[in-house]
Amino acid sequence: MPPESSHPASGPPQPAPPPRGTPARVGDQGPDARAALSVLLNGRPDGPDPPLRAFLDHAQAHQMDLSGLWAIYDRRGAPQQAVLAVPGVGRTAMLFLSPMTRRAQLKPAAALIQAAVAEAPVQGLALVQAVLSPEEDLKGQALELAGLSRLAELLYMHRASEAEPHTPRGPAGGLPPLNRPLLADPQAPSGLIGPRTTPLASDVGPLLEGLYGESWTPERGAAFATLIEATYEDTRDCPGLRGMRHIDDVVSGHRATGVFHPGLWTLWSDAQGPVAVLLVAEAAPAHDRPPGTPPGTELVYLGVAPRGRGRGLGSELLRYALASAAPFGGAMSLAVDRDNPAARRMYRRAGFLVTASRIAWIGAPAGAT
Numbered sequence: 001m002p003p004e005s006s007h008p009a010s011g012p013p014q015p016a017p018p019p020r021g022t023p024a025r026v027g028d029q030g031p032d033a034r035a036a037l038s039v040l041l042n043g044r045p046d047g048p049d050p051p052l053r054a055f056l057d058h059a060q061a062h063q064m065d066l067s068g069l070w071a072i073y074d075r076r077g078a079p080q081q082a083v084l085a086v087p088g089v090g091r092t093a094m095l096f097l098s099p100m101t102r103r104a105q106l107k108p109a110a111a112l113i114q115a116a117v118a119e120a121p122v123q124g125l126a127l128v129q130a131v132l133s134p135e136e137d138l139k140g141q142a143l144e145l146a147g148l149s150r151l152a153e154l155l156y157m158h159r160a161s162e163a164e165p166h167t168p169r170g171p172a173g174g175l176p177p178l179n180r181p182l183l184a185d186p187q188a189p190s191g192l193i194g195p196r197t198t199p200l201a202s203d204v205g206p207l208l209e210g211l212y213g214e215s216w217t218p219e220r221g222a223a224f225a226t227l228i229e230a231t232y233e234d235t236r237d238c239p240g241l242r243g244m245r246h247i248d249d250v251v252s253g254h255r256a257t258g259v260f261h262p263g264l265w266t267l268w269s270d271a272q273g274p275v276a277v278l279l280v281a282e283a284a285p286a287h288d289r290p291p292g293t294p295p296g297t298e299l300v301y302l303g304v305a306p307r308g309r310g311r312g313l314g315s316e317l318l319r320y321a322l323a324s325a326a327p328f329g330g331a332m333s334l335a336v337d338r339d340n341p342a343a344r345r346m347y348r349r350a351g352f353l354v355t356a357s358r359i360a361w362i363g364a365p366a367g368a369t
Contacts, residue, residue: 231303294329
């Protein structure tokens with residue numbers, strides 16, 4: 001019988017740390033996950049705790065899947081760089097990169113990105129994307145090195161509720177007459193929004209002669225999807241996205257933006273059939289919104305089919321959108337491609353101001369279909 005050890009048992013042996021410089025999947029459990037998330041947020045494994053706690057609370061509240069967390073470790077087994085790939089609605093995933101300050105971090109970051117998009121939970125999705133501040137140039141270089149493409153510079157615009165109201169014009173410039181057809185919204189919370197008039201020819205001026213709107217219903221879902229896809233032809237708003245996802249995935253992504261109300265989604269037709277689509281959502285709840293403050297709205301999508309362009313439909317539908325936002329406080333936010341000057345001018349004329357800009361990057365994960 002071998003002699004007994006004089007040292008007490010210390011439990012199962014701990015796994016060796018990953019080789020230095022090799023991407024390793026961390027997942028969402030255990031102390032390694034906290035250290036890697038701290039690197040992701042602060043650039044160091046022992047960063048301040050409040051940002052980490054706030055992020056974890058946000059992730060839990062929004063049911064974020066954190067299993068796509070990857071890190072690269074140093075020789076002591078501490079994470080140096082991290083990437084998080086979070087799957088979302090519409091078969092997409094969002095990439096988050098840890099802070100980068102040196103060019104020496106480029107190749108490790110690119111290796112992490114490639115590893116994250118090649119494995120679950122991202123593998124097989126249709127689209128992976130990242131949104132960066134303009135000053136995050138090194139992150140952009142890492143994304144490009146990993147095979148992603150720069151999509152657009154997005155301008156985030158906001159129109160405050162105090163801005164001059166934009167309401168559909170009646171025959172004499174007033175509100176639409178109440179005997180016009182109504183857009184009912186039976187699923188909206190009581191007191192927020194009810195039936196409201198649809199702008200027709202005599203309501204919004206001669207440019208919209210013969211145009212009528214219908215709100216979203218499950219039976220009209222296919223018509224909405226078909227028209228949204230038709231509006232992508234020759235679009236100036238993020239044209240690089242066209243064809244990367246099935247239209248059903250696109251619509252699912254739109255529905256997940258903010259709080260969906262069927263009455264705020266409208267399909268507009270003329271004598272030849274559907275020609276324009278307008279998607280508005282109640283703004284998502286914000287933890288920093290003072291109690292009693294109206295939520296505001298988001299302009300999710302406004303698109304006009306090629307045969308309807310040049311007739312002023314976009315401006316008039318934006319006018320209608322702002323009127324429909326009134327029960328939510330009147331404020332509205334949106335994002336637009338900087339390379340879409342006509343849309344930018346339209347939004348500026350309606351009182352929107354640029355509040356921020358971001359650079360959007362996109363790519364197809366491994367096994368994308």
